[in-house]
Amino acid sequence: MSTNSPKITIAIDGYSSTGKSTVAKRLAKELNYIYVDTGAMYRAVTLYALQQNYITKKKFDKKSLIKNLSAIKLAFKYNKKLGFAEMFLNGKNIEEAIRSIRVSNFVSPIATVPEVRKYLVKIQRKIGKDKGVVMDGRDIGSVVFPDAELKIFLTADPKIRAERRLLEFQEKGLDADFDIIYNNVVERDEIDSTRADSPLIKVADAIEIDASNINKEEQFQQVLNLAKNTLTKQTS
Numbered sequence: 001m002s003t004n005s006p007k008i009t010i011a012i013d014g015y016s017s018t019g020k021s022t023v024a025k026r027l028a029k030e031l032n033y034i035y036v037d038t039g040a041m042y043r044a045v046t047l048y049a050l051q052q053n054y055i056t057k058k059k060f061d062k063k064s065l066i067k068n069l070s071a072i073k074l075a076f077k078y079n080k081k082l083g084f085a086e087m088f089l090n091g092k093n094i095e096e097a098i099r100s101i102r103v104s105n106f107v108s109p110i111a112t113v114p115e116v117r118k119y120l121v122k123i124q125r126k127i128g129k130d131k132g133v134v135m136d137g138r139d140i141g142s143v144v145f146p147d148a149e150l151k152i153f154l155t156a157d158p159k160i161r162a163e164r165r166l167l168e169f170q171e172k173g174l175d176a177d178f179d180i181i182y183n184n185v186v187e188r189d190e191i192d193s194t195r196a197d198s199p200l201i202k203v204a205d206a207i208e209i210d211a212s213n214i215n216k217e218e219q220f221q222q223v224l225n226l227a228k229n230t231l232t233k234q235t236s
Helices: 020-031 038-051 062-067 101-111 114-127 140-144 158-171 178-194 216-235
Strands: 009-014 034-037 074-079 084-089 133-137 150-155 207-210
Touching: 009 020, 009 140, 009 216, 020 034, 020 038, 020 133, 020 216, 034 038, 034 084, 034 114, 038 074, 038 084, 038 101, 038 114, 038 133, 062 114, 101 114, 101 178, 114 133, 114 140, 133 140, 140 150, 150 216, 158 178, 207 216
Parallel strands: 009 133, 009 150, 034 133, 150 207
Antiparallel strands: 074 084
16 A cells, blocks of 8 residues: 555444454555554453452452553554564553453453543544554444544354354364353343443444355455545545
8 A cells, every 4th residue: 555645544343253353453454554453452451350350250340440540551562473463461461361251251341331441442542543543343433433434344143253253262272162152242242232331333334244154355355445445535
């Protein structure tokens, strides 16, 4: 992509395990844009809350989490070998830790806390203030960057998403149970879509892509074409 081309903001929202992060990483690399995985940021806060015992199956000490938000220092550091930026929490690489099913089980309750969302949205907007960014999450097009030039909403059948996540765990040599993963997917969909603050929604000007019956390459090509078309419109 020419360095003289106008920069745009690309917001990719959608349900869990629809390939948001994968397609966003690749798109950012193709366009030479900054990639921001907002889901990783919420997962990082969740990991911190678990480490501090603020949240368990029996309790959620929201007051302590909110009180200590300023102690949560997040950073994305580019890994040349992997070709993307990894998530760091207070100076420690937590990229692998935040992908665990344990973190997945608690991330949605953490994401419902308005103070957490406000804290992270402020960081996200700062990162993307100069455009030239691909950001994926649940509320990028609706809250973080409502004026984004390109908004994409990814969806897919819950069972297919659970199967894909199970395969990801198996490829990493990790034990996983389909029923547990499927229930987690369904539960997260419900929490994300019904929370009072910044629920997961498809905004009117977002372009929906159903990834149920297409592979990763087909999904990427659809997104890339949309990005190229949007950039073309910016220059015409």
